[in-house]
Amino acid sequence: MTGFVFSRARAHRLLLGAALLTVVLTTAVLATLTAYSGAIGDAALRHVLADPRNAADTALIVKADVPPAERAAADAAVRAGARKTFGGLPVTVRTLRRSGPYALPRSLQPAVNRSGDPDLTYFAALDRGRLRLTAGRFPRRTADGIEVALPQTAARALRLRPGDRLTLANRLHGPAARVRVVGVYRPASVTEPYWRLDDLLGRGVKKSGFTTYGPLLADPAVLTGGRTSAGATGWLASADFASVPTGRIGELRTAAREGSTALRKPTALSGTTVSQTALPDVLDRVDRSLLVARSTLLIVALLLVLLAGYALLLVARLLSTERADETRLLRARGAARTRIAALAAAEALLLALPAAACAPLLAGPLTALLAGHGPLARLGLRLDLPAAGRPVVWLAAVAVALGCALAVTVPALTGTGPEARSRPRRPGPPCARSLPFVRRGKTARPAGSRAVPAPLRAGADLGLLAIAGVAYQQLGRQGSGAVAADRTGTLGIDPLLVAAPALALLAGTVLTLRLLPPVARFAERWAAGGRGLPVALAGWQFSRRTARAAGPVLLLVLAVALGMLAIGQAASWDRSQDDQADFRAGADVRVLAAGEDEFGRTDLYAGLPHVRTAAPAVRGAQPLSGDRTATVLALDTAHAADTVLMRPDLADEPVRPLLARLAPRGAPAGARVPAGTARLRLTARLHSSTGPGTTTTVTVTLADRYGVPYQLPAGQLSADGRPHTLTLALGASAGPATLTGLRLDLTQPTDRAEQHRLTLKELTATGADGTEHRLTLPARWTTSAEAGGAAVPSAATSPTRPKVTGTRPLTFAYSTGYLPYAGIWTVASVTLRLQVTRAAPPEVPAVATDRYLAAAGARPGQRVGLTVGDRTVQVRIVRAVRALPATADPAATGAHDGGAVLLDLHTLNQVLQARYGESAVPNEWWLGTTPGDAARVAAALRALPDVGPGQVVVRDEIAAELRDDPFGAGPTAAFTAAAVVAAALAAVGFTVGAAGAQRARGGEFAVLRALGVPRRQLARTVAAEQAVLVGLALAVGLGLGTVLARAVLPLIVLTGEATRPVPDLLVLLPPGRVGVLLAAVAVVPLAVAAMPAVRRADPARALRARGGE
Amino acid sequence: MGRPAPRTPAVRVPPLAAPWVRTRLRAAPGAAAALALLVALTACLAGAFPRAVDRYEDAGLHRALRQARPEHTTVRVSVPQPDPGLPAGQRARALRPEVLERQFRKVLGTVDSPLAVDRAQSAYGVAGTVSPAVPDPWLPRPTGLPARVSLAAQSGLARHAHVRTGRLPRAAHPVDGTTPEVEAAVTAATAKGLHIRVGSVIHVPAPGRPPLAVRITGIIVPHDPDGAYWSTVPLLRTPTLVTLPTPGPDPDKYWLGALLLAPEAAPALLGTGTNPARYWHLAPDLRALHAHDLDLLKPAVAALESGPALQRARAVTDYGADIGTDLDDTLASFSRLRSGISPLVSVAAAGAATVVAVVLLMAGGLAADRRRAELALLRARGASLSGLAGRLLAETAVAALPAGALGLAVALLAVPAGRTGPAVAAALATTLTACAALPLRAALAHRTVRLTAPREDVTSLRPSRRRTVAELTLLVLAVGAVATLRRRGTTGDQLVAVAPVLVGVIAALLLLRLHPLLLLRLHPLLLRRLSGPTGRLRGAIGHLSLARAGRTQASAVLPLLALLTALTTAAFGGSVLAGVAEARDRAALLTVGADARADSGAPLPADAPARVRAVPGVRAATAVSISYQAKPADGQDSVPLVGVDPRAYGELADRTGAGTFPAGRPTGRSGTLAAVASPSVASAYGTRRPFPVRLEDGSTVTVRIVLVRDRTPAVTGPDFLVVDRAGLGAVAGRPTALLVTGAHLDAGALRRAVGGAAAVRTRADERARYADSPLQTGAEHVYTAAVTAGAGFAVLALLLALLRAAPERAALLARLRTMGLTRAEGRRLLILESLPQALLAALGGAVTGWAAIRLLAPGVDLTTIALPSATAPTVAAELHPDTWSLTVPALLVLTVSTGIAALQAWWSGRRGSVTELRAGDSR
Known part of the structure; x- marks a missing residue:
């Protein structure tokens, strides 16, 4: 039998060669995908765990107050616990031991601040490997005094240098410390997780109410020797994850969860304040990303399996057609069906064996090739690829090869089926003799003469369409592509959903077969009208051989559609990462406020180099019905119009006109304060009807250049009837400003109201250089009075609104009201607001997202109330948009997400000022940078002492992070590889099909040649026919691919968190790449068509060989 | 292919003389009547279903809203007092009733539909937001703190209460902030709590002026204390004894009551320090709220709470207006409950709908089958296909449309609540299906005119490719649906709802595909096996019946489909209902621990067990001592320690199945x-x-854990220790609880027996409590109805199928009778003949139902429908095959089919056989 199999195989070299090529290609590609999936998963896991950005999260941080006697025990306990936490991986432990707080001498403080809190510092024994010395030397152990090294930033701020001596007051109970500065250091890298142990995060200076400098690096013996007060000890344990495979994720997570809680148990660590690691969360994230990547790879693999299966079936069918006569002969001579099946199976195994043997060996280099190109190459992932391949790769290769063998065997079996039952029919009527398929392919394809294959006539395509429709609908219902949560909430890959794209592709392709008969009819009619043999013959052939031509056409359609999907995936994914970064950041750079904010901050940011525009913004949350929370964003739209990064399709109109709808009208009214003013002096007199005793706090409202009013304390004014000068110190970099109002706060008198008269005598602005300007106060004022605390709101007890009783000098008169039954604990306050009158806009225009409109039951054009601070503002929704950038609230997601509203900060403040005399103070700034300088701006911002690194959101950083996600980049490469393989498979299939057709029509051409048709005309006929087929396939594939890409990609392209990207995916099909794809797919078939198609066969022999049996 | 035959010139055919519809109706009035009956029945059921669902969902919504109480569901619009800077007159004017009334009407206009306001229970007025302490010494002071009063001037007092003593308060003169005295009424409860009598004067302090004297002129009794008018602010009708959160054994308390002023007297509040606020309470009109409007209702509430409607309300009242309500939370929790229940109902609905559709199609198919010869003749004579179909459509429509309308009308009358639109649509769909079944079937069957009629009693082994493809498609969909259901549960997806039905359909199709194979391959085998016994039997009955059973009817597809689908749905539905009942039983048993229990904080009286045992129905009463504050290992955590009599308690644990342990272990x-x-x-x-x-009484026992059990009857929580009561000592071991077993326990008798010293709970009461929401009970009823209807239609399908074959069988019987078959033999023949088919259907149905339940059980969670949402699910309500649900429908099918066969044999035996044997008959 073996000999026969080989000799038979030699007889059909071409077809078997094609089949072998297809099988090897398929097996190799799927084995490569398997290897790729495994290798990329491991490499990505290690990449993520080794990423410096995640280093702080993956490390274990322990902080404890350890009594001196138990230091060694605690250290040992932490080390043992850390080993357990990281599941036995190699662990590095670093410590930071610090003292209690000390106060710096007052002499180091700026003069103005000396009355407030003293500046603090502390000693610490730092890991010297994490430092770089910039001046002096490291401190040593000394007998008297303590040698210290200062952080560079602190040294600069305190103007200390090596050699200076200080005495630090102990803030706890203990002696003061005399220190000598011997060196200045800086952290080797501030982002290193080690600095998480430091309260100042290695930044040297921290401002939060009071200022802390430090830590003062001291010799470890200083801290252990009892010469300083005792403080906490911090340990940082970080593991080396270089050898962790994805299979160990679960084990590692459990160990980390249990280990970090178990660390609180040992008695030596009973004073533990912190023992945490975010490793489980990082691993959860990795798990989700891994699932997403695997599901996408699975989708790719299924699409490829579909294509390869079809190509194999095509080749196998051709083979069985070619062998129909041979098989018939065998059957007629008495061969059992099992014998024929065994022969076919042996032959198929012959094809499968080399494929199964080669594929795993090829998988390694191919994977390296795949990872070496495209987005992954940039990351420099180190792939772990054993030369012999992993067992799972071998398994996959063998399985695929066997599947291929099966695909090759099945047509051979079914091909012999009908014949076994039905007697060979007599050859058809003479007129049909010239058509080879009637003569040769009759038994193999009983339905060959029909326009549509048999399964299709039975409605298989409609059934397929129904299944694909259901699968697609299920995929669409799912917010997370093929990664679906089951009933317990665990994520997993849903087989139905993974198969949905492949099903859709198959259904769409098969449906196009219905398109062929009408096209063929049309072609025939058109060809019949033409003159000349080639066209007529081609049209005639085409319409009569539709079913036979359908095979290769379908293959081409599949390949083009798959290629379109690949192109769409790659382009859309890239675009989506940018879109997501834009959407998350909102602007090139966004700075969040740390705490309370002072006047002139916007100017500070705007004055940084490379900053083009700076727009202050206020972000707030608005509780809505049904436990939802909406984000309210008030942005200085006049300055932010060029800064806001908003994708055009998120709104019905471009960003600029959209923001222009919100823009304010008019400038703030009030006394203009010139730029460069260092100090503002207000001379005022307060007269009370009951004589001196009451003191009022005066607050000045100053609007900066951006129209944002700030309430600045101007000091106390006692009601003694004498003029007092209130001084307001402005920052150095203050731009021009406007004084728009005053606020007086006083404690409400008890039992009797007081009548006050406030006289504002003069207002002067003093420049930094000492020049003075007298400013004129406007004459028209709007006033209000409000009582708070325990105040009793009634006509008799409430304060009255101040009235302007004189304009030169400006005088106000009001009554304070009183608190009737005052106890010791009851205190009432009175707030009097004096505003320069200006027309306020009647309402605030706002842009709302669709989600907000749904959550609030509103429509564009309606008015809603928004809460800013604790005041209600009426806004009118002028536009609905699909989403607003940088408004996602991490605390309110899913059912709690109430959407977002955007309004103009300026308008909002005008309304707030006019109605309540208050203002919303910016808590973030949207900065536009000069192109390419965002990183420099971010660095400059982070260098500011009161801006934490986490408070600066940089669009480019987010984009880089998203783009460098190895889990996301992996599938893109696989898609591209799939497209290449699809083109190759299509080329093989089409070539084989064309060659088969050629051979099948040898007799027909012989007849035509015998009748005198020139060979050139016959070649032209064949070329025209093939070109039409290729053109048709490309056109259909293009259409189908476009439809599929638009329908499927938005559902299957996911973020690493297994959710659909926000904003949703915009499917891109770059025409250039599509053109390259079409050319690549079409080049081989067209070349085949253009080749001198008609062999120089001897027509006489061909005519003689009729009826060979 | 020859050339087309020369076409004959078109001849105009004169219209038929005989009117088709009338002729047909006259010829076969019985068939038309039967069709009309069927359509009326289905249309009635189809029309009633959506309305029944609407009705119970509405009831559930109303129940949920009523349970949430007006305090939470009323929409409260409130506005702070006018700016103190305004002139006094203007301030007083803003609080006058006519202004508030005008604003009330405008506020009503801001409410978006479908949220409707019950104007009768809505109210508006002015109330103080601060309740000042009043110095009058005659008011009760339980701990020395003076009482506080809340002043309220609410509209419509006269309409919502009647006066018990005195009269309603009035305001003789225009009242403003300086008025020294006003009149007020109090409710009877307030009067009782604060010792207020008509004529009492309460002095409310006012800053900067003498206190406001409030003279009580009347004591009133609310008409509807639970209505929104009185319950939105319960303080208006009921005073409270407020306990201050002061530490110490005897916390400070004071009385807080409301004085109801005349609406005209509201401006008087401006003079007091009560910080009066104007309010408008909008009570939702429960009758006008519908569950199907929920998706519109939520935005309407959202618009009021935080959207444009709030802004409109501010525009018509005051800029500082605020709206508060918990209506959104109530609606959300209702929505969650509904979304947990409705998928299960849709499973039943899908099953019943499939069966009904199959039966309707079958009726059409059978009619077409019966009239095959007639229609073939018509076609042969030249009737066009469209003409034929049109005439048949007219014929069926004449009978079906009025019947459908009648059925719908009956449904609308029978279920008066709910929407009409879906009901009409459902009835219309069924009617149209019934109308179209016959014409379509006939058109399909007579598409081509044949020379010879195909034989009816042969079966083809190879079904058409089309059918194979359709079956494969269905199979893939079924696999997908089952996989989805198992993975993701019943989360409101249509695909999931049809999963059980698809399983049934697939099983039916599989069975049908196997059926010919079975017959061809197994039949000879069977015959050979049976030839022994049958050969010994006298007569030809055995052979005959086997031979006849071997011939299949071509029309066996649809009845089997209907039967299997119905049996699967019935088994599934029955198991769901059984599972629900079982979950409730189990939860009740676990909560109570026995058939009844009496719990007491203190030790029970010594004779209590004996008295309880004397109560009729009590089989045993096990006394246990439960110490909830026992602290093991000197720790801070307390663990309930149960002291038991090991033998009796062991028996009890055996009985309840919770934490069984071998006797004598502890x-x-x-x-x-x-x-x-x-x-x-x-x-x-x-x-x-x-x-x-360490026990509650300070004594300490040493304990060693010898057995670990998940549950124990005496304690419901996850922590417990059970020890021998004898070892606890006399004090700690005194019984505090009695666990009673027995049947038909009377809670009242038990309560009397323990003498009121303990709280008595019975399992039956507990179980009844679980089925509390109309949503759950309604869903159960609809479920039962759907399953029953499905089963009924399946039997109908069987009847129709047998009816179709009736004439042929009657003829056969008649012929055989002439050959000497006795009546008894004839009866046996028919029964034996019908038996294999019925057995196949019954067995197949039972197996399919079992398989469907086993397949789908992991994805079906019955907890939502079985147990109230509030209780923590102590038991997981799982779906598992219920023996009764599987066997009863199957046996029913078997009985009905053999019964019909016997009936037919009896009937044709009574009738003369002459008509059947008339010469010239085609049969």
């Missing part, structure tokens, strides 16, 4: 008590070493 020896513990306790304190347990 008996103590040598000072250490052996204990049964829950897994959490066992893992916390270890099972190896004994540990001390």
Whole structure:
């Protein structure tokens, strides 16, 4: 039998060669995908765990107050616990031991601040490997005094240098410390997780109410020797994850969860304040990303399996057609069906064996090739690829090869089926003799003469369409592509959903077969009208051989559609990462406020180099019905119009006109304060009807250049009837400003109201250089009075609104009201607001997202109330948009997400000022940078002492992070590889099909040649026919691919968190790449068509060989 | 292919003389009547279903809203007092009733539909937001603190209460902030609590002026104390004794009551320090709220709470207006409950709908089958296909449309609540299906005119490719649906709802595909096997019936489909209902621990067990002592320690099936008590070493855990220790609870027996409590109805199928009778003949139902429908095959089919056989 199999195989070299090529290609590609999936998963896991950005999260941080006697025990306990936490991986432990707080001498403080809190510092024994010395030397152990090294930033701020001596007051109970500065250091890298142990995060200076400098690096013996007060000890344990495979994720997570809680148990660590690691969360994230990547790879693999299966079936069918006569002969001579099946199976195994043997060996280099190109190459992932391949790769290769063998065997079996039952029919009527398929392919394809294959006539395509429709609908219902949560909430890959794209592709392709008969009819009619043999013959052939031509056409359609999907995936994914970064950041750079904010901050940011525009913004949350929370964003739209990064399709109109709808009208009214003013002096007199005793706090409202009013304390004014000068110190970099109002706060008198008269005598602005300007106060004022605390709101007890009783000098008169039954604990306050009158806009225009409109039951054009601070503002929704950038609230997601509203900060403040005399103070700034300088701006911002690194959101950083996600980049490469393989498979299939057709029509051409048709005309006929087929396939594939890409990609392209990207995916099909794809797919078939198609066969022999049996 | 035959010139055919419809109706009035009956029945059911669902969902919504109480569901619009800077007159004017009334009407206009306001229960007025302490010494002072009063001037007092003593308060003169005295009424409850009588004067302090004297002129009784008018602010009708959160054994308390002023007297509040606020309470009109409007209702509430409607309300009242309500939370929780229940109902609905559709199609198919010869003749004579179909459509429509309308009308009358639109649509759909079935079937069958009629009694082994493809498609969909259901549960997806039906359909199709194979391959085998016994039997009955059973009817597809689908749905539905009942039983048993229990904080009277045992129906009463504050190992955590009599308690545990343990295990020896513990306790304190347990009375026992059980009857929580009561000592071991077993226990009698010293709970009461929401009971009823209807239609399908074959069988019987068959033999023949088919259907149905339940059970969670949402699910309500649901429908099918066969044999035996044997008949 073996000999026969080989000799038979030699007889059909071409077809078997094609089949072998297809099988090897398929097996190799799927084995490569398997290897790729495994290798990329491991490499990505290690990449993520080794990423410096995640280093702080993956490390274990322990902080404890350890009594001196138990230091060694605690250290040992932490080390043992850390080993357990990281599941036995190699662990590095670093410590930071610090003292209690000390106060710096007052002499180091700026003069103005000396009355407030003293500046603090502390000693610490730092890991010297994490430092770089910039001046002096490291401190040593000394007998008297303590040698210290200062952080560079602190040294600069305190103007200390090596050699200076200080005495630090102990803030706890203990002696003061005399220190000598011997060196200045800086952290080797501030982002290193080690600095998480430091309260100042290695930044040297921290401002939060009071200022802390430090830590003062001291010799470890200083801290252990009892010469300083005792403080906490911090340990940082970080593991080396270089050898962790994805299979160990679960084990590692459990160990980390249990280990970090178990660390609180040992008695030596009973004073533990912190023992945490975010490793489980990082691993959860990795798990989700891994699932997403695997599901996408699975989708790719299924699409490829579909294509390869079809190509194999095509080749196998051709083979069985070619062998129909041979098989018939065998059957007629008495061969059992099992014998024929065994022969076919042996032959198929012959094809499968080399494929199964080669594929795993090829998988390694191919994977390296795949990872070496495209987005992954940039990351420099180190792939772990054993030369012999992993067992799972071998398994996959063998399985695929066997599947291929099966695909090759099945047509051979079914091909012999009908014949076994039905007697060979007599050859058809003479007129049909010239058509080879009637003569040769009759038994193999009983339905060959029909326009549509048999399964299709039975409605298989409609059934397929129904299944694909259901699968697609299920995929669409799912917010997370093929990664679906089951009933317990665990994520997993849903087989139905993974198969949905492949099903859709198959259904769409098969449906196009219905398109062929009408096209063929049309072609025939058109060809019949033409003159000349080639066209007529081609049209005639085409319409009569539709079913036979359908095979290769379908293959081409599949390949083009798959290629379109690949192109769409790659382009859309890239675009989506940018879109997501834009959407998350909102602007090139966004700075969040740390705490309370002072006047002139916007100017500070705007004055940084490379900053083009700076727009202050206020972000707030608005509780809505049904436990939802909406984000309210008030942005200085006049300055932010060029800064806001908003994708055009998120709104019905471009960003600029959209923001222009919100823009304010008019400038703030009030006394203009010139730029460069260092100090503002207000001379005022307060007269009370009951004589001196009451003191009022005066607050000045100053609007900066951006129209944002700030309430600045101007000091106390006692009601003694004498003029007092209130001084307001402005920052150095203050731009021009406007004084728009005053606020007086006083404690409400008890039992009797007081009548006050406030006289504002003069207002002067003093420049930094000492020049003075007298400013004129406007004459028209709007006033209000409000009582708070325990105040009793009634006509008799409430304060009255101040009235302007004189304009030169400006005088106000009001009554304070009183608190009737005052106890010791009851205190009432009175707030009097004096505003320069200006027309306020009647309402605030706002842009709302669709989600907000749904959550609030509103429509564009309606008015809603928004809460800013604790005041209600009426806004009118002028536009609905699909989403607003940088408004996602991490605390309110899913059912709690109430959407977002955007309004103009300026308008909002005008309304707030006019109605309540208050203002919303910016808590973030949207900065536009000069192109390419965002990183420099971010660095400059982070260098500011009161801006934490986490408070600066940089669009480019987010984009880089998203783009460098190895889990996301992996599938893109696989898609591209799939497209290449699809083109190759299509080329093989089409070539084989064309060659088969050629051979099948040898007799027909012989007849035509015998009748005198020139060979050139016959070649032209064949070329025209093939070109039409290729053109048709490309056109259909293009259409189908476009439809599929638009329908499927938005559902299957996911973020690493297994959710659909926000904003949703915009499917891109770059025409250039599509053109390259079409050319690549079409080049081989067209070349085949253009080749001198008609062999120089001897027509006489061909005519003689009729009826060979 | 020859050339087309020369076409004959078109001849105009004159219209038929005989009117088709009338002729047909006259010829076969019985068939038309039967069709009309069927259509009326289905249309009635189809029309009633959506309305029944609407009705119970509405009831559920109303129940949920009523349970949430007006305090939470009323929409409260409130506005702070006018700016103190305004002139006094203007301030007083803003609080006058006519202004508030005008604003009330405008506020009503801001409410978006479908949220409707019950104007009768809505109210508006002015109330103080601060309740000042009043110095009048005659008011009760339980701990020395003076009482506080809340002043309210609410509209419509006269309409919502009647006066018991005195008269309603009035305001003779225009009132403003300086008025020294006003009149007020109090409710009877307030009067009782604060010792107020008509004529009492309460002095409300006012800053900067003498106190406001409030003279009580009347004591009133609310008409509807639970209505929104009185219950939105319960303080208006009922005073409260407020306890201050002061530490110490005797916290400070004071009385707080409301004085109801005349609406005209509201401006008087401006003079007091009560910080009066104007309010408008909008009570939702429950009758106008519908569950199907929920998706519109939520935005309407959202618009009021935080959207444009709030802004409109501010525009018509005051800029500082605020709206508060918890209506959104109530609607959200209702929505969650509904979304947990509706998928299960849709499973039943899909099953019943499939069966009904199959039966309707079958009726059409059978009619077409019966009239095959007639229609073939018409076609042969030249009737066009469209003409034929049109005429048949007219014929069926004449009977079906009025019947459908009648059925719908009956449904609308029978279920008066709910929407009409879906009901009409459903009835219309069924009617149209019934109308179209016959014409379509006939058109399909007579598409081509044949020379010879195909034989009806042969079966083809190879079904058409089309059918194979359709079956494969369905199979893939079914697999997908089952996989989805198992993975993701019943989360409101249509695909999931049809999963059981698809399983049934697939099973039916599979069976049909196997059927010919079975017959062809197994039949000879069977015959050979049976030839022994049958050969010994006298007569030809055995052979005959086997031979006849071997011939299949071509029209066997649809009845089998209907039967299997119905049986699957019935089995599934029955198991769901059984599972629900079982979950409730189990939850009730676990909560109570026995058939009834009496719990007391203090030790029970010594004779209580004996008296309880004397109550009729009580089989046993096990006394246990439960110490909830026992602290093991001197720790801070307390674990309930149960002292039991091991033997009696062991029997009890056996009976309830919760935490069974071998008798005598927790008996103590040598000072250490052996204990049964829950897994959490066992893992916390270890099972190896004994540990001390400090009891409530201060004594300590040493305990060693010898057994670990998940549950124990006496305690519901996850932590417990069970020890021998004898080892606890006389004080700690005194019984505090009685666990009673028995049948038909009377809670009242038990309560009397323990003498009111203990709280008595019975399992039956507890179980009744679980089925509390109309949503759950309604869903159950609809479920039962759907399953029953499905089963009924399946039997109908069987009847129709047998009816179709009736004439042929009658003829056969008649012929055989002439050959000497006795009546009894004839009867036996028919029964034996119908038996294989019926057995196949019954067996197949039972197996399919079992398989469907086993397949789908992991994805179906019955907890939402079985147990109230509030209770923590102590038991997981799972779906598992219920024997009764599987066997009863199958047996029913078997009985009905054999019964019909017997009936037919009896009937044709009575009738003369002459008509059947008339010469010239085609049969």
